[in-house]
Amino acid sequence: MTSDARRQALHAWAAARHDLTPEVVRMSAVADDASFRRYFRLHLEDTALSIPARILMDAPPEKEDSHGFVAIARQWREAGLPLPTVHAFDETLGFLELEDLGDTPLMTALTSVDAADHYYGEAIGLLEGLHELPLADLPAYDDANLKTELDLFPEWCLGQLLDIPHDRRYAAWESLSRQLLEAARAQPVVTVHRDFHAQNLFLHADASQSQDHLWIIDFQDAVTGPENYDLVSLLRDRHWRWPESAMARWIEQARLAALPRYAVTGLPAPSPLEYRQSVERMGVQRNLKILGIFARLTLRDAKPRYLTLMPRFLGHLREGLAFCPELTPFTHWLDEVLTPALSLRLAHESEVRDLRLANGERPEINLDDYDELAALADRAARLMRDAAPQTSASEQGLT
Numbered sequence: 001m002t003s004d005a006r007r008q009a010l011h012a013w014a015a016a017r018h019d020l021t022p023e024v025v026r027m028s029a030v031a032d033d034a035s036f037r038r039y040f041r042l043h044l045e046d047t048a049l050s051i052p053a054r055i056l057m058d059a060p061p062e063k064e065d066s067h068g069f070v071a072i073a074r075q076w077r078e079a080g081l082p083l084p085t086v087h088a089f090d091e092t093l094g095f096l097e098l099e100d101l102g103d104t105p106l107m108t109a110l111t112s113v114d115a116a117d118h119y120y121g122e123a124i125g126l127l128e129g130l131h132e133l134p135l136a137d138l139p140a141y142d143d144a145n146l147k148t149e150l151d152l153f154p155e156w157c158l159g160q161l162l163d164i165p166h167d168r169r170y171a172a173w174e175s176l177s178r179q180l181l182e183a184a185r186a187q188p189v190v191t192v193h194r195d196f197h198a199q200n201l202f203l204h205a206d207a208s209q210s211q212d213h214l215w216i217i218d219f220q221d222a223v224t225g226p227e228n229y230d231l232v233s234l235l236r237d238r239h240w241r242w243p244e245s246a247m248a249r250w251i252e253q254a255r256l257a258a259l260p261r262y263a264v265t266g267l268p269a270p271s272p273l274e275y276r277q278s279v280e281r282m283g284v285q286r287n288l289k290i291l292g293i294f295a296r297l298t299l300r301d302a303k304p305r306y307l308t309l310m311p312r313f314l315g316h317l318r319e320g321l322a323f324c325p326e327l328t329p330f331t332h333w334l335d336e337v338l339t340p341a342l343s344l345r346l347a348h349e350s351e352v353r354d355l356r357l358a359n360g361e362r363p364e365i366n367l368d369d370y371d372e373l374a375a376l377a378d379r380a381a382r383l384m385r386d387a388a389p390q391t392s393a394s395e396q397g398l399t
Contacts, residue, residue: 001060007040010058013095014042017088018049030055036063041100053100054087061094069096069220075136081129082204082215101215107198107239113246120234120250122214123201127230128257130216131190141192141225143181150177150285152292161295162341170333179326183281187226188258188265194221196230197237227258232283236316238309251276280320284327287317307349314342 001009007027015022026043038058044051059066066089073086084099106123110116139145154173158164170176193200195218203212231254235247255275262269270278290313294306318339321331 003038006058006060007038009093010040010056010095013090013093014054014056014097017097018044018047020047020049027056036060042097055084055098055100057096057098059094059096061091064094066094066096066220067091068222072219072222076130076133076216076219079129079133081126082213083219084215084217101202101204101217104203104212105199106201106203106214109203110198110240113243116240116242116246117249119214121253123196123234124231124250124254124257126201126214126216127196127234127254130193130196130230131188131227131258131261133191135189135191135224138191139223141194141223141229143185145223146181146184146225146285147177149289149292150180152296153288154292156292156295156299158338160299162338162345164337164341168337170330170337172329176327176330180281180285183278184226184229184285186267187228187278187282188261188267189224190227190261192223192225192227192229193219194223194229194233195219196233198234198239199237226282227261228279228282229286232279232286232320236283236287236313236320238312241312241315241319248276251279254279277323280323283320284317284324287313287320291317304349307346310342311346314339 011022011025011027014027015025018025024047026046027040028043030039030041036059040056040058042054042056044053057066059069070086070089073083077083077085084101086096086098088095088097090096106119109119154169158169193216196216200216200218201214202217204215205212231251235242235250252272252275255270255272258275259269291310294310294313297303297306318331318334321327321334324331
């Protein structure tokens with residue numbers, strides 16, 4: 001079924017659920033994401049029902065299994081976490097009708113560090129509620145899965161997107177992977193949302209609330225795994241690179257909240273520095289994975305807009321590595337090899353975009369708002385100008 005046909009079928013399905021005809025019900029697109037899911041708003045306010053609008057999820061069953069979404073929504077709501085109600089689920093068609101949380105994702109409210117202090121404090125509290133859940137029958141975010149995600153980086157970012165030959169890739173990749181997996185394994189195992197960031201937290205007030213609070217969406221990929229994964233997802237996302245003083249404050253808030261869990265699990269209580277290093281090592285794993293995923297989305301799934309996000313996550317990666325002295329050789333390779341290569345690739349995309357604009361074509365991506373790109377290009381120029389003529393040890397082949 002084509003996407004247009006699925007949209008028409010979804011419209012008819014939702015109207016029939018409320019004993020209405022599609023002609024009297026308006027449906028508008030809300031968003032799609034990096035998966036095959038699409039979201040629409042079903043407008044019921046102006047019908048004879050006079051009930052609030054609903055959100056419709058189109059999740060083709062041959063590509064998306066929504067059973068986990070429905071089960072998690074029920075279990076987490078019963079545990080007191082703020083999630084949208086699932087009003088209906090057609091597992092054959094892959095259609096869902098959900099409570100509408102409105103149009104105010106957290107990212108729109110993070111206008112200053114002071115605002116972030118307030119909302120990140122609430123978000124860290126939500127994380128504690130999530131991490132205190134009894135471990136349910138969820139997939140394990142274990143070594144095998146974390147390593148599979150890590151390997152997206154050399155496969156898609158280095159090989160496919162940047163076409164870096166093997167003799168220029170990071171020689172100690174397997175050793176780096178082992179270090180990151182060991183760091184993840186040293187953390188308490190908790191329920192992990194896996195996409196806990198400002199686009200998946202909505203400001204909303206239900207009938208029992210007098211003011212907006214954070215609600216959680218996009219939780220269908222939840223797993224059991226390292227507790228720091230969600231925290232670094234929240235603090236190092238696609239929209240902001242916060243001042244170090246703010247990062248240190250929020251991470252310490254999370255550490256203090258987590259200390260009782262370390263006591264219960266028998267793990268030694270981490271010092272502020274040890275906890276910060278644990279968070280940043282988890283961030284290295286996540287940001288390498290994201291660079292690989294964005295390259296794959298660009299090349300395999302024809303979604304070139306994800307290229308524009310890569311400088312931000314390269315910046316996150318570089319900042320996190322500053323807290324990982326054992327990864328200094330990889331940091332050098334990042335500066336000497338990856339940063340110039342990615343800068344040149346994105347500069348090429350920018351030139352292609354400008355040519356399309358000059359020819360009156362609509363560009364597929366927009367790099368205008370990414371100051372990181374200019375910074376990366378300047379850094380690449382300096383590195384290439386100052387580079388020694390001989391091949392460094394960090395430029396040896398990928399093992």
